[in-house]
Amino acid sequence: MKYVTKKKNREIWPDLEKSSWKSPDRITVSEWADGFRYLNPVTSAEPGKWKTFRTPYLKGIMDAFTDPYCEEITVMAASQVGKTEGMLNMLGYLIDQDPGPTLMVLPRESDAKSISYNRILPMIEGSEALKRHLPSLSDDITKLEYHLDRMILYFAGSNSPADLASRPIRYLFLDEVDKYPKFSGREADPIKLASERQKTFWNKKTVKVSTPTTREAYIYREYEKSDRSRYYVPCPHCGKYQVLMFSQIKWPKDERNPERVRNDALAWYECFYCKKHIKDHEKARILLSGRWVPEDADIDDKGKIHSDRSSAKHRGFSINSLYSPWLTWSDIASEFLRSKDYIELLMNFVNSWLAEVWEEKIEETSLDKVKSLSCDYDEGEVPDDCIVLTAGIDVQKDHFYFVIRGWGYYEESWLIHKGRVEYWDDIVDILFKTEYKKAGSNETLEVYMSCVDSGYRTDEVYAFTRKWHDRTKAIKGMEEIPGGRFYRASKIDINSRTGSTIKRGLVLWSLNVSQYKDKLNRLITSKDPKKWHIFKNPDEDYLEQLTSEHKVLIRNRNTGRAKEVWQKKKDALANHYLDAEVYALAAADIIRALNIRKDESVKVHKKIVEDEHSRHDWIRKREGRWI
Ligand SMILES: [Zn+2]
Numbered sequence: 001m002k003y004v005t006k007k008k009n010r011e012i013w014p015d016l017e018k019s020s021w022k023s024p025d026r027i028t029v030s031e032w033a034d035g036f037r038y039l040n041p042v043t044s045a046e047p048g049k050w051k052t053f054r055t056p057y058l059k060g061i062m063d064a065f066t067d068p069y070c071e072e073i074t075v076m077a078a079s080q081v082g083k084t085e086g087m088l089n090m091l092g093y094l095i096d097q098d099p100g101p102t103l104m105v106l107p108r109e110s111d112a113k114s115i116s117y118n119r120i121l122p123m124i125e126g127s128e129a130l131k132r133h134l135p136s137l138s139d140d141i142t143k144l145e146y147h148l149d150r151m152i153l154y155f156a157g158s159n160s161p162a163d164l165a166s167r168p169i170r171y172l173f174l175d176e177v178d179k180y181p182k183f184s185g186r187e188a189d190p191i192k193l194a195s196e197r198q199k200t201f202w203n204k205k206t207v208k209v210s211t212p213t214t215r216e217a218y219i220y221r222e223y224e225k226s227d228r229s230r231y232y233v234p235c236p237h238c239g240k241y242q243v244l245m246f247s248q249i250k251w252p253k254d255e256r257n258p259e260r261v262r263n264d265a266l267a268w269y270e271c272f273y274c275k276k277h278i279k280d281h282e283k284a285r286i287l288l289s290g291r292w293v294p295e296d297a298d299i300d301d302k303g304k305i306h307s308d309r310s311s312a313k314h315r316g317f318s319i320n321s322l323y324s325p326w327l328t329w330s331d332i333a334s335e336f337l338r339s340k341d342y343i344e345l346l347m348n349f350v351n352s353w354l355a356e357v358w359e360e361k362i363e364e365t366s367l368d369k370v371k372s373l374s375c376d377y378d379e380g381e382v383p384d385d386c387i388v389l390t391a392g393i394d395v396q397k398d399h400f401y402f403v404i405r406g407w408g409y410y411e412e413s414w415l416i417h418k419g420r421v422e423y424w425d426d427i428v429d430i431l432f433k434t435e436y437k438k439a440g441s442n443e444t445l446e447v448y449m450s451c452v453d454s455g456y457r458t459d460e461v462y463a464f465t466r467k468w469h470d471r472t473k474a475i476k477g478m479e480e481i482p483g484g485r486f487y488r489a490s491k492i493d494i495n496s497r498t499g500s501t502i503k504r505g506l507v508l509w510s511l512n513v514s515q516y517k518d519k520l521n522r523l524i525t526s527k528d529p530k531k532w533h534i535f536k537n538p539d540e541d542y543l544e545q546l547t548s549e550h551k552v553l554i555r556n557r558n559t560g561r562a563k564e565v566w567q568k569k570k571d572a573l574a575n576h577y578l579d580a581e582v583y584a585l586a587a588a589d590i591i592r593a594l595n596i597r598k599d600e601s602v603k604v605h606k607k608i609v610e611d612e613h614s615r616h617d618w619i620r621k622r623e624g625r626w627i
Helices: 007-012 029-036 057-064 083-097 109-125 190-196 218-225 258-263 280-288 329-339 343-353 367-371 424-432 458-467 513-525 540-546 576-590 602-621
Strands: 072-077 102-106 145-147 152-157 171-175 205-210 229-234 241-243 268-270 291-293 314-319 388-395 400-407 413-421 447-453 472-478 487-491 507-512 549-555 562-568
Touching: 029 057, 029 083, 057 072, 057 083, 057 229, 057 291, 057 314, 072 083, 072 218, 083 102, 083 109, 083 171, 083 205, 102 109, 102 190, 109 145, 109 152, 171 190, 205 218, 218 314, 229 280, 258 329, 329 343, 367 513, 367 540, 388 424, 388 576, 400 424, 400 576, 413 424, 413 576, 424 447, 424 458, 447 458, 447 576, 458 472, 472 576, 487 576, 507 513, 507 576, 513 549, 513 562, 513 576, 540 576
Parallel strands: 072 205, 072 314, 102 152, 102 171, 171 205, 229 314, 388 447, 447 472, 472 507
Antiparallel strands: 145 152, 229 241, 229 291, 388 400, 400 413, 487 507, 549 562
């Protein structure tokens, strides 16, 4: 047997963990690579002897290959972290240490030929440990098939099913799986075809590697099925272990020039916990102390992992370009600045740099865009074109967020007042005891109608809206209302004796929040003319909350049907003002204050609004037939 001793490698990895499963005469892939792998000067940025400590996160990935409990390895990674080299180390290891028939699948046959000829053959020829397994006859090596001394290595393109479905194999490598061409329903799934060939091997292994594309594509779905490990590194200041995230890379707020950010190294990494700066030169050290932590496990401040299970059959690793030893924080910030305004580039940045799936943003409101809607009037002041005021109240556990909006002609509107208060009495003051003064006259307006969310503290909200029933409505957000309607009213007070609804009982208004968010977004983004206004100098908190959601395409796993839904953005903290704006818009809709025509005098508008309101009252007075 050609196993090597571990002595040398122990020097490289002084704190090398001894896992209980490892048989005494087996070495791991990382130990093998440190001992025997040489990087080709033609293809490598750092030619010469392989050093795992340069990319310490690859150690856990590579060594999963020598974990006898692990059958499947999924690597969802950025393009500049060395994932292909890690995969080649596994291949080198198996050729030398644990041979078996192997198939490597690439997107197309030309890719397969290219990796075979440009990467793998040079790797074998460049290492003494591998070179000795080459056949004496050169005919035994073709671009798509190597007959080595103890095994056969096949290469195939995912687009050639005949090559995928022939001989049995023990090891299967699937590289860049998200680039495999789409196959039609009538053809067989190339990945399934290839893995069928492993059936006869009890000790088979499958390695899947790719930069991600979308949530529906192969690598993300496989990663979801795995133990979903992420690489945690300790902050050099506070010692807290954390995953490196793009949102923690910071640079001067007003700096938007990608060249300057990169050339002057303006970016830094801000520790998620202590907010101190982690410098580029500190990265190598924190990477060395890093640990892979599965999603269902925890890591404490000493770097000890707490988990209920010892090892998973399917290990999954996700790693972004922030970990790359070849990139600085400023390189990454600069790439983002270069890409952010172009959808194709941004998509590439998200996939290939952040190693995240691209969520199709169908509608997007940015903070800057919304900020540009602020006009020259003060908070609390009512612009002259306002005809009626509505309000939205988002109810939280021990406080409220409110928004008051004034509506004019043709859906034009102005933010009048907004804030956070603690008590119901404050809400009463704002809604019913305050008169909002118009800028150019002595005319004042009161809040005509408001919507109060009843999702939280439902009984209190019902009591409040019962008391103020002519000027406020209890509402409930829904994902969908049959018939594609925006709202639906239903009586909820039941006569306990007869079981029928009470005539003058409380009405609960169900709102289709997705549709209202769509409408709100259309109003916010309306350009010519601008329809949606904010008073001058709105605070960041309001703007951030207002833009806290985006619309994404979600596919139902069972039915395969895609659906657009509004979702909180990954880095968003709160969305209460957005909800409050949605409710204020719904209130305007309910009293038909949207689309008031310009040829109607203010008096007429008021009449319309009042008529509309009394119509609801009138309906309320009748039996519950009106739903
Ligand atoms: Zn820290």
